[in-house]
Amino acid sequence: MRDDDAAGQARSDTLLEWYDRHARDLPWRVPPGAARSPDPYRIWLSEVMLQQTTVAAVRAYFERFTQLWPTVADLAQADDGRVMAEWAGLGYYARARNLLKCARVVAAEHQGRFPDRQEDLLKLPGIGPYTAAAIAAIAFDRPAVVMDGNVERVMARLHDIHTPLPAAKPELKAEAAALTPAARPGDYAQAVMDLGATICTPRSPACGICPWRAPCLARARGTAAVLPRKAPKKAKPVRLGIAYVGRTPGGDWLLERRPDSGLLGGMLGWPGSPWAETTPAETPPVAARWCDVGAEARHTFTHFHLRLALRVAVIDPAQVPADGPLLLVPKHRFRPSDLPTVMRKAFDLAHGAMESP
DNA sequence: AATACGGGGCA
DNA sequence: TGCCCAGTATT
Structure with a gap:
């Protein structure tokens, strides 16, 4: 076990060094090493918008929402129709309805402050396992295991796991948990997701410049491009x-x-x-x-x-x-x-x- | 466990 | 044009 711990430690350190140099500049992000700490409201808002949605699509909506409603208290008081109208075009409209519900619960029952534990965040409307972990890690620097599609893909490749999704999820989660460090878990979470979004991409991954190219099993075996495998999908009527x-x-x-x-x-x-x-x-x-x-x-x-x-x-x-x-x-x-x-x-x-x- | 739920990007 | 991508709530 000590060997595994040491190897995991080395890998998370490697990734954090990469993140310190290559972190993407995003409107909701506090850059690594900055003195200020992230605003949980902005982290929550960005994470809900990013569910099933690309950074490119989210940027303008995030700027608009934070300009119209700078705090969770402002959003809690917003008119429903106005919020739905501003969400128009972003898709998955249940997110907007739950966004308002969540803002109102936080304002009325949590004194306008987001809970800092994954388990409490999970109780809020529109916050599932991924978003709860992401807020706990990024906004509160807690060592939560953040599992999104990026992390699943990175873990499948790093360990060359060929079990199709969604059956592979428990195994992928175990690997992700083993790698999550006690130091800088917030930066680590953002680093893995950045890696998945910019280097370990779904198609034609840039293995040559990957900070994890040395330990990556799929890279060594040439299987990266076909991972993760997925169960076949059905046709759309x-x-x-x-x-x-x-x-x-x-x-x-x-x-x-x-x-x-x-x-x-x-x-x-x-x-x-x-x-x-x-x-x-x-x-x-x-x-x-x-x-x-x-x-x-x-x-x-x-x-x-x-x-x-x-x-x-x-x-x-x-x-x-x-x-x-x-x-x-x-x-x-x-x-x-x-x-x-x-x-x-x-x-x-x-x-x-x-x-x- | 399976299904409902948008829209954008890329080949 | 068609295929790929990807969290939460509900049943």
């Missing part, structure tokens, strides 16, 4: 739907607030038919002369492809019930960027069709 893009004579838009649970939950969207495998029936939200737009919006979600046929009409505002999910958004307050991507695609096509009759 096609679903069909119709969306109705309506506008009043005054130029206000007819939208609906989608239910909190389910696909695009809590987001604005165009009213329409359910999305199913078969051709949908016409289900106009209000009576009007709906015109077929020649084009359809195509969009791929996690588990199906959608083809959305489009109808446009000038509608009578008096036809819109005051209760229910439908709402008229005034012309000057409507921002296409407040919509999830599929709804923005539908708008772009419908709007083009309305401009040129």
